[in-house]
Amino acid sequence: VIAFAMLTVLAAVGVVRFLQQRKDFEDATSRSYRVEIAARDRLARGEGAAAAREAVAAEERRRQALRSDIDRRTRDTALLVSAGLIAGLTGAALLFSGLIASMRRPLEELVEASERLAAGDLDTRVKVGGLSETATLGSAFNEMAAELQRRAGERDQLERMKDEFVLTASHELRSPLTSVQGFAELLVLEREKLSPEQSETVEVILDNTRHLVRLLNDLLDLARSDAGLTQHVGGTGLGLAISKSLVELHGGTIEASSRPGRGSTFRVRLPLAAAPPPAAAGTTGTEARL
């Protein structure tokens, strides 16, 4: 490609030089005609007829020589221009086919990767390379895929936390409900001690308790159908489930230990965002203990 480009430049230089030579030729021809006219004037006036005739003949020969010289240069230049034109076109063709070839593979890979990504394969990445444009495109694609993957992970985690929360809530609500229903049933067993109004009241309590149980079962079914029943945390109450969800949303962890009569210990670990570069290097702690 470089050789073809040089040939093209050479042709362009040749054309410029030719234009200069053409001008020189025209100037020289004009000068020759002026000399000849002056010689013919002298001849007409009859001054030095022999010398004048000789001068006219000499100018005719000079112009003859100039013409044949410029004709030869015209042919050479035309040849050079043709060669330059062909070289330029060939070089351009080579350059473009090379460009297209070097863009084609990365672009094809990008198309395939996009299809895989769209099909849900969030691990998909492309090799970054080639021309700076395709490399930029490639790294932009990889960043996009990584971001998609990150968000999908977050969404899955939120789903899990939601299901866990529903399970815990459903579990924790069941114990007080058991008491309410159980004691209402006790009253029903001793109906003969109740007034008709009190009996009716207890029946209302029982009806509503059963309704509440159905609602809880539905809620549980919903969570199960979403989750494939994640494992249950259990036993620690809603407060801890909520705290756990919040801490995990921040990317942290929570642990609890409890001793009867002694109290409970809760350990919350939260990641800290990397601080702007501190004066002392190497102090990039990303975890804090609260």
Place this chain on the structure above:
Amino acid sequence: VSTRVLIADDSETILLLLRTRLEMEGFEVVTAADGVEAVEAARGGGDGDGPDVLLLDAMMPRKSGIDALRELRAAGVDTPALIVSAHQDELDAGLSPDLDIGGFVPKPIDFERLFARIAELTGG
């Protein structure tokens, strides 16, 4: 001689409810507030003082009903046992056949079914 039932639950209210209903039905009742107490009470038997049936809540502090039962089975105690749980599938992990669980009692408790099951387990 009435059937003796050990009930273990960390909720005093549930213990009161269970005791009242079981005693009304003619059972003798022993209570435990968690798995550790349940293991002690269940092992106290052997000389005829021990419970005939165990009714253990699945989720309790210190020691769960499942862990208590596992410990009792390992110690050779083969008293029939029922597990009370909010929902059975929360227990599925960690259950093995050698625990020899006599049944699950879901919350809220259906007492008629509970009495019938206890009668079956004690051959009454």
